[in-house]
Amino acid sequence: MPLEAAARLVSELTSRGYNAEREAVTRLTAAENPNAALERVLEEVPDDALVVRVDHVEAALATTDAGGTTRSDSPASEPAEPTPSVSTGTSETVDSDPTDQSPVETEGSSSIGRSTGPATAERSADPALRSLEITGDMTGESTGTGEYEDFVSVFRDRLDRLGGKLRSRVNHRPATAIQEMPGGSEAAMVGLVNDIRSTASGHWLIELEDATGTFPWLVMKDREYVDLVDELLCDEVLAMEGTLADDSGIAFVDSMYFPDVPRTYEPSTADRHVQAALISDVHVGSQEFMEDAWNAFADWLHTDQAQHVEYMLLAGDMVEGVGVYPDQDEELDIVDIYEQYEAFSEHLKKVPGDIEIVMIPGNHDAVRLAEPQPGFDEELREIMSAHDPQIVSNPSTVTLEGVSVLMYHGVSLDEVIAELPEEKASYDDPHKAMYHLLKKRHVAPQFGGHTRLAPEERDYLVMEEVPDIFHTGHVHKLGFGKYHNVLAINSGCWQAQTDFQKSVNIDPDAGFAPIVDLDTLDVTVQKFS
Known part of the structure; x- marks a missing residue:
């Protein structure tokens, strides 16, 4: 399939407010007259559709002649109204804490702002320039049986690999x-x-x-x-x-x-100006899910100000889940777990279809609680098939155009914050708790505590290679900084304060989207709440 033609079709669909399945774009591009076929699809697609699907394309192609032109009795299509959008307004610089001790924390060119205004984005980059690779995905590779030998194996592997450093x-x-x-x-x-x-x-x-x-x-x-x-x-x-x-x-x-990150570590960067949105903890199905903020975020992604955002990394807790904690059903807006994922998928469809998406599960998702967590089963993957996302295990490493991003949901951060002195790790500065995991080169070192760990032949939680970016969620607090040049980001959430959070005095940072420039590793925070 010619990549240039596919990019033009995706751009045209996006400008008219539609996303598209990858196979639908493939079939449109293969038509003898792709532009005419696209116009026919837009004429016949249902008014309430957000995503152009394969069946829409097949129906349209069935009514075009062999030469690829639209039949003469077909009415001319009208351009769709552009999607409403949110764009960056007045920004407020987030400064580093001058009292921080070594290692030095830097927060890049950071800004937080929100305003509204009509605009449409056109992600003009050639898709051939994109590169996305996954390593460390253990989905389908679990070997643990709970036998004594499994526990011995995982700790020996940990000692061998980290001890070697x-x-x-x-x-x-x-x-x-x-x-x-x-x-x-x-x-x-x-x-x-x-x-x-x-x-x-x-x-x-x-x-x-x-x-x-x-x-x-x-x-x-x-x-x-x-x-x-x-x-x-x-x-x-x-x-x-x-x-x-x-x-x-x-x-x-x-x-x-400690195994640690070398102080001389130099991270890799992309060869062009391209951005990634790092988000987590959407919690669709909760009464506190911030739908308006999510819609504003999705709208902003359609604007010119987001034209360089070509990747989205979602670090777990897509839904609120069922039975995660006592009396949770009293706080649910959707009580069926599959309906929660269907609702999440509908919200995901609002994201531009030409953004590459990678997702890992979290502790509220319908997977095993013990880490490492395999990716979702086929039924849930089918429900969340909008944009054909990469769905991988927790944790996994995603390399975007040479920049490695270690994605981990972050349950062990609760343990780090509980065990370490407040000045070294706290919910107010979740990235500083992440520094300690980088120092230990392991995302969840303590066994037998609050973090459930599954014994496997191999310890999938070891940081074998130093990541350029370490991305977590879970604690619902926004924080970012650099540890030995590794960018650590905890991305906040899309859920307003729950009764449980009130009881433990946690005020979540909700409705924020950290945007990372992959060519500089600078961070800009967009606010939608």
């Missing part, structure tokens, strides 16, 4: 080898944090575990790196160096290392 930095010895070393020896170990506890004297005892056993490491309260202890989570991978006590039963810690 640390062993070159220390003179690593297995736990059993350290136990045999003479007192006063210098020792180093890479292992999983098995236990963290304080002593009667105010020191900290960290027990590391590797494939051979465990060994205790004592962090003295007067050492400067004792501040790192309150960042530790059980089951994360860590390296420690120190000196063995005289009886060799314990080691005094001199330094500790």
Whole structure:
């Protein structure tokens, strides 16, 4: 199919307020006279249709002659009214907190604004310039049975892969080898944090575990790196160096290392000016779903100000779900889970059809709660087939024109915020909690807590490669910044404050759409509420 012709048809449909199925565009382009076929389709498409479907095209082509021209008895088509739109108005710059300590947080060329005005977008870029690749999608690859061996396998894989990033930095010895070393020896170990506890004297005892056993490491309260202890989570991978006590039963810690993102990391950027909208937590089906804000967002995507937005990444919780928490049914606008997804699909159809969409599930979606979460089953995929979105597992990495985006819904952020001191992780600054996951190179390190984790042969939650962008949702708070040059974004939500959020004093950031320039990694926040 000629890409230029397809792009022209999509642009024309968008300018008239329609989206289109990919196969419908393919069939139009294959017609001998695509423009005439398009006009015939627009004449016959139902008045209430938002999406041009294959059956609309087939019906129109059936009434055109063999030469591809419209039959002479066909009335001339009238251009459709342009879609109402929302565009950026007066902007307010969001400044970095000058009190932030290293790592430096930068928030790019950020703005928040809203105004209204008629306009139509024309995404004129050649579709051949686009590039979208998925890695880490474990949908259909789950092997976990819940047997003991599965748990052993996932933790060994975690230790092998993250430990490999640390062993070159220390003179690593297995736990059993350290136990045999003479007192006063210098020792180093890479292992999983098995236990963290304080002593009667105010020191900290960290027990590391590797494939051979465990060994205790004592962090003295007067050492400067004792501040790192309150960042530790059980089951994360860590390296420690120190000196063995005289009886060799314990080691005094001199330094500790995290897998971390190298401070010299340089992210990749796109070769042209192209943007991606990063959103999450739509929660269709809830009485608090902000339909007007969503419609304003969809309208804005049809405007000239959004002409460079060619990708949309949705990080979970498309719907409110059913039975997620006690008495949830009292707060539902739609009580049937399939009807919730059908309603979500209708809202998705309002997004321009020439925007590439990638979606992962969240904890409110109709998939297993244990992470990693496979993508949706075929029935739900069929319901959400508008725009032919890429539906992948939580987490997954999406590479857009060379820029890698790690998409993770973000349930573990609750645990990070609960376990770490408020000044290091809070709901008001969710991106700072994300920094700690980047530092640990794992999206959900702690096993057995509030975050449900599924044992698999491979730990799909490890950050094997450093992402250029780390995108999460879940906590319904907007926050973004850079950690060692990795852009971390929590994208807020499209749901007004619920009774549960009131009870825990969470005021959501709803109706915001962070827009990322993939060529610069600058962020602009559009507000629609």
